[in-house]
Amino acid sequence: MSVVSKACDACRVRRTKCDGHQPCLKCKTSDIGCTYALSRKKRGPRGKTVTMLQEVFGSGAGATASVSTVEAGTDSNAEAGPSHVPTATISPISSSSDPWLSALEHGNSLQLVTSNSPRSSLQLVTSHSPLSLAPFALPPAVLSPSPDHPFGHAFHARAHIIELMEARISSLLHAFFSHMHTIWPVVDGISVLKRFGHKEHLYNESFAALVLSMCSLALFLPFEAAKAGSSRQADTLVREALALHSSNPELGIRPNLDHISTSLIMSSALRLTHGFNAWYLRRREAYALVELLNLSNPRVYDRFTEAEKSTAIQLIWHLSSGDRSNALILPKLEGSLPHFRPLIAIRGKVTHLLSIMSAEWASSTAVAQIEPTTRVFEILDQGLVECIRGACGEVEPCTFDADAAMEYHRTLDAVTSGHLSPVQAADFLLTRLWLHAEIWRACTSHSVLQFEPEHRELRIEYPVEVLGRTVRVINGLPPGAVSGNGPAMGQKLKNIVAAAQAVLALPNPPASFQGVSSHDEAMEMVARVLEVASPLTSLRWIRWE
Template identity: 25%
Template sequence: MSSGTLRPPFRKSVKVRQACDCCRARKVRCDGASPCANCTSATFECTYLAVHKKTGPKGRRRVSTQPRYAVRPAVPVINLPPELPAASRPDSEPDSVASASPEPEQLLEDQAGHRYAQLGPHTAGTPVDARLLGGHHGICTNLRDPFGFQPSPLVSTELVALCLDAFFTHKYPITPILDRRQMEAALPHLAALPELYALLTACCAVMVLSPEILESSSPSSPSPSPSSPSAASISTSTSTSTSTSPAPPALPSAEFLISETTRARRFCNYIESPSLTTVQTSFFLFSAFFCLGRDNSAWFYIREAITMLQLLRLHEEDTYASIAPDQAAFSRRLFWVLFITERAYALQRHRLLTLQRTLALPAVDPAGPEAHILSGFLDLISLFQHFDNDFLALWNLPLATPPPAGTPPPEPLTRLQSVLARRGPPPGHCAESQQADLVVSRQWLKTMVWQLCVSKTPLPSSSRSRSRTADDSMTLHYPVTIAREVVAAARDLPRGALEANGVGIVEKVFDIGCSLADVLALAPRAAPPEALAVGPRDCLVEIVRIVGNTVRGGGESRHLRVLVAKASECLRVGVDRGVAVRPCVK
């Protein structure tokens, strides 16, 4: 250094005993003032909430759950109702200060590839009603944290509103578990409500997998990208039409929306402090993975939903006396939706049951606005309530040596077929989407019982081969009768009624078609002449058409490929996939 260069005077730095929370998170020098200079210049809220820990080795270094952010404007503080439980209030959330949080018990990796710690205080002693309601469905995020949750810019309010409108128009009659007014009221506040954001993105993931439903709400809505969760995969093409109507929002992929759900859940202590929203979110995640054909993930989330419901004791009637009437109504409906869904999925995938009939059925007000929806909902419950642990235990048994000819079918199966053979509600009794679900589910359950009968006893080719009192349900050609009922119902119902049920109804029709194809493969020996004379082969071709036309991309679905192969084999002719291609509508 030259002699002409001035040396700055030496200043002894003042030792700051504790940096403020923001400076500590940003790892910048803090002057210890309140507020400090850094927070003042960056318009952050300056707090000293972190508990100062002693120095020295502390074992393995914990993995931070927060990225190192650049300077951002402070998130506005939202005033919450004073009745929020302690576990849900902002000043009780441990994630706000990393140094004050307990060491993570387990590191998890979500589908987006990020690792995070599952944190949260022990709240086992929290009253059931407080854990269930939790203000806005149990808010768990610290809203005062300037580095807290932020919604993705790809999940716009317009997108969520579009998906919600489509859900309540088409799928709500089948799964009446969401309060529309509450969901729509939460839209402007998603940044402050990560738990509701997780629920809505999970619901959107289900809806973007049914683009034909979204198109009915927004005809020019673009299609979602196949699988990529990145912004580059979002279709931003717009119509060249000169219409003055606003362009519909771009649809992210279902996988991206699922990753948003899991990301938002990191900001919620939803395992130790579950809420009704937690159960609803897990159910929609099950639905999304089921539509994607990811069976292990689907089974995981349906079981997670049931576990959370049981943690809240929503499977016990006494719980409902201590919660608000509207919350009790949606909780009761959710229990029965899970009751039906678990049984259907257990039959499809040979699983075990968890939920039993421990709750009263939802009450129906004949003069209420949802009387027709709840009536159809009760009819669907009545179909599945006969399939209990005894039936599933028999269903899940491994195939054994067939019994000798002449062995009668088990009496419980005969009674069950008689129950399913009862006439269902007349058309117009419920919503069209419910009517489609009821008709197909009834015929599908008949097929499941028939398949079990075939595995347990040799069935005759016709009822006359058994006795005068026997009906077709205990004969080998019964799938012909079942398929005829499905084809007739599909012709009477609008296509949108089947589309609203999505992949769930496609898989049931697929099972019916496979059983019909198996019977027709044995036609020379098994099917009676009068059954063949009424066109069971035409029924099979029509079943193929239904499977191919119900959901978008049906011509490439895994169900259609298998069914076309079976139909071609049993009919001894090539079945053109063209019969299942949706006609182009302009």
């Protein structure tokens, strides 16, 4: 029997099926009057909710078409959400060698290759290059709601609230894929935009939470954070995302990749809105969901589509490598964290990419798309992180020595990159230099440095050489490339300076340094790097492109 648009009053009160006739079959059988006089209960959020959303997101929050209009099958809202989707192309990062990087570290500026350049060598590319990691181009047909999508007409409980914010959500998704996804690809962008175009965020709680978490993070881009009311908008979106995410009955039973992506993205947004503990809780949740989904079993990938396989690999790689970065940077950014314990110490190698992937996946395109800075952190095993943090030897005897230090240095220098944007180039080059300085710091605490070493990395003056290379990288990059990496980059630069200052402050400092002509020039370099680093550490936004 077909579903009727309106039941009679008696059937509505008794909550029974109605055939919509006058009189209907049930009323005729019961010999009672059959009327259609009662008004239907108004759907959608209450007046206070609408007023609050209008205050936070502007008067446009209540101007979109009602959900009941969509339910009726009209297309009046087809242009509402995804009409401002970004347009550009995307290409994977190549893992080939990069001759321009060494040129940059020796003082040469980078040559920007435009789309008309005939050269095929690896160069820094602008956002107008066909090789840049820019937002996606989708055909217009993708962006209109599909009449036969699999979600039916069962809206989730908070769909009405989300629809009131849909215009703003569309704008923030544009910002996320334009400025964040290219350097933090933890979701399949084309799939997300297709699903958003098909209005899945109104039917699927998990996907709605993912969309709102991305939007809340986009509000911390500099140009969004400068707008009035951005903090309230971010707080509203992250709370709605949390409500949808936490109330999903499948979360703790059969999680999916959307759940993991949401936990990871939301953790970054929560750190900016509610502090370190909120970040830590959601970060640990992402690890727990990885284990619950059994991503440590390579056979799980066989059930994924190609896009899902790529997303799974990206998620696990970013979780494991990001954990190593957070262990070294976050305590210094957040101040005193007496109870901070890196997640790698809790999870060990459970989330390490190589322990869950088969050989064929190690050379897959999904790995090739992972940015080179993330690959840099793969050298940071748990032992090295603990040596740098001064926490080694608590469980097992420490085996860090000169040979181990040189192996880390060589492995770090062997990491290569492909086509990079200016922000990615700054992150890759300066992070690599920062880690060289951190390995040297571990050498000092383990008495590994030597008076006349064979390798320059084991010399006492090595941080000054790293400082000189850092200045050459900063001077060779376009303006804004370093600042685009946010507060964490400021802390990395300060750590490089601190190591160099420790050498320059010695009672009898070395008389000469490789790549630096004098003590006075080294002090000028200290001032130059601090000039760049100091404003960054106080900013309240994250890395962006």
